[in-house]
Amino acid sequence: MHDFFQLIVSGVLLGGVYALCALGLNLIFGVAKVVNFAHGEFLMLGMYAGYWLMRGTGINPYFGAPLVGAAFFVLGLLFYWCLMRFTIYKPEMTQVFATLGLGIALQNLALLLWGGDYRTVQVMPAGAESVELLGITVSANRLVAFCFAIAILAAVVLFMRATFLGRAIEAISQDISAARLMGIDPGRIFLITFGLGIGLTGVAGAVLVPSFYAFPSVGTFFVLVAFVVVVLGGLASVPGTVIGGLVLGVVESITGFFSPDLKEATHFVLLILLLALRPHGLFGVKGAEKEALR
Amino acid sequence: MIMSRYLVLHRSDAAWTALLAAVVVGGALVPSNDYYLNLLVLTLLYAGLASAWNIVGGMAGQFSLGHTAFFGIGAYTSTVLLNYAGVSPWLGMLAGAAFSMVLAVLIAFPTFRMRGVFFAMATLAFSETVRILLIYSRKFVELPYGLSIDFKPGLARMVFSDRASYVWLAGGYLAAVLVAAFLLSRSFTGFYLRAIRDNEDAADASGVPVRRYKLLALLVSAAFSAVGGTLMAQYVMYIEPGTVFTIGFSVDLALMSILGGVGTLAGPVLGAAIALPFREFLVEAFGDSASGTHLVVYGLLLVVIVVLLPQGLLGGVRSLRAQMSQGRRRAAAAEARLAAGTGTGGR
Numbered sequence: 303m304h305d306f307f308q309l310i311v312s313g314v315l316l317g318g319v320y321a322l323c324a325l326g327l328n329l330i331f332g333v334a335k336v337v338n339f340a341h342g343e344f345l346m347l348g349m350y351a352g353y354w355l356m357r358g359t360g361i362n363p364y365f366g367a368p369l370v371g372a373a374f375f376v377l378g379l380l381f382y383w384c385l386m387r388f389t390i391y392k393p394e395m396t397q398v399f400a401t402l403g404l405g406i407a408l409q410n411l412a413l414l415l416w417g418g419d420y421r422t423v424q425v426m427p428a429g430a431e432s433v434e435l436l437g438i439t440v441s442a443n444r445l446v447a448f449c450f451a452i453a454i455l456a457a458v459v460l461f462m463r464a465t466f467l468g469r470a471i472e473a474i475s476q477d478i479s480a481a482r483l484m485g486i487d488p489g490r491i492f493l494i495t496f497g498l499g500i501g502l503t504g505v506a507g508a509v510l511v512p513s514f515y516a517f518p519s520v521g522t523f524f525v526l527v528a529f530v531v532v533v534l535g536g537l538a539s540v541p542g543t544v545i546g547g548l549v550l551g552v553v554e555s556i557t558g559f560f561s562p563d564l565k566e567a568t569h570f571v572l573l574i575l576l577l578a579l580r581p582h583g584l585f586g587v588k589g590a591e592k593e594a595l596r
Numbered sequence: 597m598i599m600s601r602y603l604v605l606h607r608s609d610a611a612w613t614a615l616l617a618a619v620v621v622g623g624a625l626v627p628s629n630d631y632y633l634n635l636l637v638l639t640l641l642y643a644g645l646a647s648a649w650n651i652v653g654g655m656a657g658q659f660s661l662g663h664t665a666f667f668g669i670g671a672y673t674s675t676v677l678l679n680y681a682g683v684s685p686w687l688g689m690l691a692g693a694a695f696s697m698v699l700a701v702l703i704a705f706p707t708f709r710m711r712g713v714f715f716a717m718a719t720l721a722f723s724e725t726v727r728i729l730l731i732y733s734r735k736f737v738e739l740p741y742g743l744s745i746d747f748k749p750g751l752a753r754m755v756f757s758d759r760a761s762y763v764w765l766a767g768g769y770l771a772a773v774l775v776a777a778f779l780l781s782r783s784f785t786g787f788y789l790r791a792i793r794d795n796e797d798a799a800d801a802s803g804v805p806v807r808r809y810k811l812l813a814l815l816v817s818a819a820f821s822a823v824g825g826t827l828m829a830q831y832v833m834y835i836e837p838g839t840v841f842t843i844g845f846s847v848d849l850a851l852m853s854i855l856g857g858v859g860t861l862a863g864p865v866l867g868a869a870i871a872l873p874f875r876e877f878l879v880e881a882f883g884d885s886a887s888g889t890h891l892v893v894y895g896l897l898l899v900v901i902v903v904l905l906p907q908g909l910l911g912g913v914r915s916l917r918a919q920m921s922q923g924r925r926r927a928a929a930a931e932a933r934l935a936a937g938t939g940t941g942g943r
Contacts, residue, residue, distance in 0.1 A: 399847075403898035403902060414888040530721075533717075574703075574707065
């Protein structure tokens with residue numbers, strides 16, 4: 303029984319991190335209806351940003367995360383302005399392959415600049431790597447990352463509900479023509495959404511780097527995880543993303559206990575089954591996946 | 597059969613065939629250095645693989661990112677059979693094709709309900725699952741991480757000492773895929789597939805058995821991809837999960853098709869014939885300076901091409917020609933009006 307709780311708790315912690323990873327993807331997907339296949343590469347860049355910030359200035363990635371987020375917000379604006387705005391009303395496969403091509407380029411750019419080494423940073427003082435809570439041992443890094451994830455997710459929900467900009471984004475994601483008639487400029491909302499989505503992805507990367515290794519192709523793993531989370535939780539739903547992340551984290555931690563080599567395969571089988579049986583996700587709005595496809 | 601009425605040869609088909617035959621025969625017979633022959637073999641193989649992808653990805657519009665699984669299964673099945681049971685790859689490639697067709701049926705059940713980008717995501721997940729299961733299976737069966745094929749030339753072993761033989765092999769493979777694609781494309785099946793691609797609901801409503809035809813396209817595509825995997829393994833003579841099961845491979849095939857013109861017969865071949873030598877050129881231009889540079893340039897150029905020419909080179913040429921002929925027609929009409937003396941033309 304104790305083992306079981308241990309598994310659940312570490313699964314929940316992992317799940318929070320996964321939710322954070324997927325948030326940027328889901329935001330862009332929900333609003334601009336673009337599946338960003340370069341999402342994993344942006345996350346990878348965020349991890350490197352956290353790593354180099356620590357190495358260069360000694361700023362702990364947890365404290366540096368807002369800095370990385372601000373830089374990635376600008377990167378996201380550039381991403382939209384230089385590339386995605388040309389693809390936004392094109393067939394979806396144009397978007398898929400434009401982002402895939404960008405992903406290839408970014409991944410190899412990282413390889414070129416920083417080599418293929420696995421990098422991580424030590425932020426917790428020796429002896430404080432794990433924390434004991436009610437007899438359950440958890441990694442301190444995971445715990446901090448989880449707290450970050452929850453704080454950011456809450457902030458995003460608040461932003462979407464309580465600010466005018468957030469509501470405008472929500473309106474565009476629900477019905478673009480009606481929103482346009484209400485005087486909302488979709489181009490500007492898309493621009494801001496890409497900035498926010500990539501900014502959040504940068505934050506997620508920076509927060510991940512103390513507990514996961516950064517290397518050029520790490521994005522391939524995380525982009526698939528993010529797909530699973532998004533599909534699990536329902537498209538364009540922030541609370542759904544949280545739940546999707548938590549479910550995936552717990553599932554991974556349980557399957558990892560029984561057969562560590564197969565835990566990735568479980569993700570993908572889960573993804574295929576979900577897409578087939580409940581394409582709108584466990585908690586998403588029915589038909590949202592068709593809306594996303596126009 | 598009524599089908600044959602639609603199976604007409606256009607002049608351009610004959611021209612493409614002649615060009616392709618000239619390249620293959622010329623490549624095999626004209627003495628050349630190893631570098632160009634290697635490039636030719638790889639280009640022909642990739643052209644065949646991209647054409648196989650195009651059957652389901654282009655004609656039927658189901659953008660699969662999982663073809664690396666079929667390819668890898670083809671490579672692994674024939675190599676394992678050759679190394680551990682002494683089965684000739686000529687038979688092994690059929691076994692690989694059969695195996696990947698079985699998998700295609702399995703994957704078709706859940707994924708054919710999905711459209712567009714969801715299909716792409718699910719097939720991507722599928723190919724990753726196959727790779728992970730393969731690596732996992734090494735726990736139970738004695739299988740080294742990489743498999744190499746012994747260099748003992750022989751027709752039965754499909755190992756040749758000269759590269760020209762591989763040109764014939766790869767050229768024959770490409771021809772087989774193209775014939776299959778041609779027959780599918782110019783028959784009722786092709787019409788159905790295009791109807792599904794353009795509007796699945798409308799096709800369904802018009803009585804096209806959507807799932808059956810999608811499955812047919814996937815089966816043909818999977819079988820040819822597996823055969824291509826066998827040939828690639830026989831040519832490279834070394835396979836490992838990291839090389840034959842990489843996601844980048846599926847992406848490459850799709851991008852080659854898009855570059856040339858997705859859904860057309862010549863498009864994937866044209867795309868492969870441009871992309872592969874181009875990448876070789878980039879490797880040479882940047883290769884020595886650092887690893888990865890050529891792929892940075894490659895990736896960025898693909899982005900530019902996809903955004904600027906979503907219909908591919910063939911599509912671009914086609915729309916250019918349509919514009920030009922439209923212009924000519926307009927000019928002719930204006931002239932006719934002038935000649936008739938109405939005086940309103942010319943503008």
